[in-house]
Amino acid sequence: MTDRAELTDDQNDRIDATLKRIRAGLKRGVPSPDEEPAHIFKPEAVNEKK
Amino acid sequence: MKRSESLSEQVAALADGSQTASFLAERSLERAKKNAGLNAFAALDERTVLAQAEAATQRRSSGKTLSPIDGVPIAVKDNYLTKDYPTTACSNAAPLEPSGTDATLVANLRAAGAVIFAKTNMHEWAYGATNDTSTIGVTRNPHNLDHITGGSSGGSGAAVAAGIVAAALGSDTGGSVRIPSSACGIYGFKPSYGRASRNGVLPLSWSLDAPGPMTAALEDIGHLLPFFLGADPKDNSTFNAAPFGQISFEGKPKLLSLTGKGLERSDEVDAAIRSALSTLDAAITEAQLANVTGYFAAWEAILHCEATAYHNALLAKNPEGFTSVTRAHLEAGRRLTGVEFLEAQKLRTHLLKVMLNELPDWDALVLPTLPVPAPPHGQDKQKFGGRSVTTQDSMTWFCWIGNLAGLPCLTIPVGKSSKGLPIGMMLMGKPGCDEKLLAIARNIDQSINGGEA
Numbered sequence: 001m002t003d004r005a006e007l008t009d010d011q012n013d014r015i016d017a018t019l020k021r022i023r024a025g026l027k028r029g030v031p032s033p034d035e036e037p038a039h040i041f042k043p044e045a046v047n048e049k050k
Numbered sequence: 051m052k053r054s055e056s057l058s059e060q061v062a063a064l065a066d067g068s069q070t071a072s073f074l075a076e077r078s079l080e081r082a083k084k085n086a087g088l089n090a091f092a093a094l095d096e097r098t099v100l101a102q103a104e105a106a107t108q109r110r111s112s113g114k115t116l117s118p119i120d121g122v123p124i125a126v127k128d129n130y131l132t133k134d135y136p137t138t139a140c141s142n143a144a145p146l147e148p149s150g151t152d153a154t155l156v157a158n159l160r161a162a163g164a165v166i167f168a169k170t171n172m173h174e175w176a177y178g179a180t181n182d183t184s185t186i187g188v189t190r191n192p193h194n195l196d197h198i199t200g201g202s203s204g205g206s207g208a209a210v211a212a213g214i215v216a217a218a219l220g221s222d223t224g225g226s227v228r229i230p231s232s233a234c235g236i237y238g239f240k241p242s243y244g245r246a247s248r249n250g251v252l253p254l255s256w257s258l259d260a261p262g263p264m265t266a267a268l269e270d271i272g273h274l275l276p277f278f279l280g281a282d283p284k285d286n287s288t289f290n291a292a293p294f295g296q297i298s299f300e301g302k303p304k305l306l307s308l309t310g311k312g313l314e315r316s317d318e319v320d321a322a323i324r325s326a327l328s329t330l331d332a333a334i335t336e337a338q339l340a341n342v343t344g345y346f347a348a349w350e351a352i353l354h355c356e357a358t359a360y361h362n363a364l365l366a367k368n369p370e371g372f373t374s375v376t377r378a379h380l381e382a383g384r385r386l387t388g389v390e391f392l393e394a395q396k397l398r399t400h401l402l403k404v405m406l407n408e409l410p411d412w413d414a415l416v417l418p419t420l421p422v423p424a425p426p427h428g429q430d431k432q433k434f435g436g437r438s439v440t441t442q443d444s445m446t447w448f449c450w451i452g453n454l455a456g457l458p459c460l461t462i463p464v465g466k467s468s469k470g471l472p473i474g475m476m477l478m479g480k481p482g483c484d485e486k487l488l489a490i491a492r493n494i495d496q497s498i499n500g501g502e503a
Binding site: 001002007008010011014015018019021022023024025026028029030031035036037038039042044045046048 | 257283286289341343344345346347348350351354369374375377378379381382384385386390392393394395396397398399400402
């Protein structure tokens, strides 16, 4: 991870604002613990020889 | 601005012999020169275009036409790999991708005889929605050069709206097909997630990306979707994807107009949408979508995490190759945790469950495509509905919903602002129901635009 000191003030401000917005939103919107994340894993899709 | 000739009209003219592929190519080249001020193209080689067109003309004259679109010029966003043009994503950080190959969709169109006309200007890496950040400079809106095209497929939007080509390819992660289509007054279609191959389209976010056509007329989309939809062994997300099938829609569609906190729009845009809806023979109801802020956070978390994962090696090797804002997005992605990413992916599933099971029954969801008409270049903030938001966020304001939920989406022009800038209306269908959405849109477009925007 890039050291904050290597980034400009504007970049650091943008990073902070983005993370604050995302974390506040995720906290507000967390669904029930048994809900499974959306993800794709179709093992048969990787078989190009079929 | 009058609508320019559509791809459907070009297909008909090629079929009846009133136009040739060479004529269309020469005319497109001439219009590209005339409209150079739009800055729509990242790469355009006259000899490459004319050679493809001459081959198409000869095929047709010898009765060996490859498909109805054989000889039609189509422009391609600069994040699709193309064997005859470089692919830069309009960034100084050169992509770590092979050259000399075509993305699957480009290969499909080329095999059908389409003339791959040019690479179009785009927002750097598709990581923004204004098209004001590009290594070759801003793209200008043909309706008013002082205004943005929106992005990230802004060059494609400008090229179609100016009549240089009747169709162009875009890619859409948070609206990048629909945003410039709406801002430039044309049609744009984002397929359902997993129905169109992303192979060879430089990724922004694997969970959210979808390639799509941008066209002068709605009918054009029906000509192009057969080359977009269906399984591609090179893109696992399309495993078992159905190919395009024609479908018609009879009766009154159930349209659900979404409102709520986080879905505000300007009075001018709201009036245009309400006016358009009032002309329709449809069952229209309104419903509130709750927790928009939470879902938006999920979209943003997935976007930044996945973009950073894709760019990580290039970011380490050449950090200065990215513009300052893009680098800040990527550095934010590096600081998000795996748990946060998975919480976001859970919200993705949750949103879809709410849309499909908890909202009143619907055939299509309706929203404005943009909350405001295309803003002027350099304007950082937009004010609407009691809010003041960045121009970037105003562009993706509604569109990200379709990406997070993986829905097929379409924008159609429905009017003009007081300053003569286009206003678009977005329709979203149920996952996998791309053809049904297109059929509903045909009826709606007929009522609003008489089939001609």
